[in-house]
Amino acid sequence: MSKAHDRAAAAVFFALGDGTRLSVVRKLGSAGAQSATELSDGAKVTRQAIVKHLRVLEGAGLVRPEKRGREVLYSLETQRLADAQTFLDGISAGWDRAIGRLRRLVEES
Amino acid sequence: MSKAHDRAAAAVFFALGDGTRLSVVRKLGSAGAQSATELSDGAKVTRQAIVKHLRVLEGAGLVRPEKRGREVLYSLETQRLADAQTFLDGISAGWDRAIGRLRRLVEES
DNA sequence: CTCATGTGCAACCTCGTGGTTGCACTATAA
DNA sequence: TTATAGTGCAACCACGAGGTTGCACATGAG
Helix, strand or coil, rough: CCCHHHHHHHHHHHHHCCCCHHHHHHHHHHHHCCEEEHHHHCHHHHHHHHHHHHHHHHHCCCCCEEEEEEEEEEEHHHHHHHHHHHHHHHHHHHHHHHHHHHHHHHHHC | HHHHHHHHHHHHHHHCCCHHHHHHHHHHHHHHEEEEEHHHHHHCCCHHHHHHHHHHHCCCCCEEEEEEEEEEEEEEEEHHHHHHHHHHHHHHHHHHHHHHHHHHHHCCC
16 A cells, blocks of 8 residues: 555645645646746745745645756646546545445445 | 635645545445554554544545444545546546647648 | 737745644542 | 443643744856
């Protein structure tokens, strides 16, 4: 039951589990790649805070930095989002199987 | 742009973003409904810690308690997992659209 | 070249999260 | 009825997350 896999998943969910970070991800998703300064424009927090959040997102593999002249553009890594979805699928599937087992158990007795 | 929706999503992701909590969810998913004590058996933390985590999961709507005699069984709320998946879908879709816009922009010039 | 703009680094602060221990309460089993 | 297994509550602690400010460093625009 791959423990490393679980850690990666937890990291992704942790990264998405903060309001500010989630808004950053949404902004990237809807408006495309942006720099830290650009992202901090609409936000209620400092650019430095956004930078820290971007580090976290990068650590979780949700975002990829790319030097573009003197600025750094951050783009979304949609593969990780897909991975997270697959992970959730696995849990749901397990639950459904567990429910099935329970139902069969009840019907047999 | 539902801000309340975002908070709910962040709560779900936050709930899943902790290793202990994630293992609890996985355990529930694979072995069906269980009590707090039962869940704390294999874990490396106290029952009280598990209880706290269950409160968080319940707050995020990921788990539902049900009094069963003198013990309380916690069962998974798969709907929330599905909601989370839909949420991620929305972001991916937005990103794909943004990429499409960018490509068109480049090709026009 | 000069200057403005964007980024990086570091120190610092606050507070919530994750965890523990101890005890009181409740309800089932014998 | 009495002992026992399960739950609930509260106080307490350590540490890392989230945020800020200040300044130094690069690099494109004029």
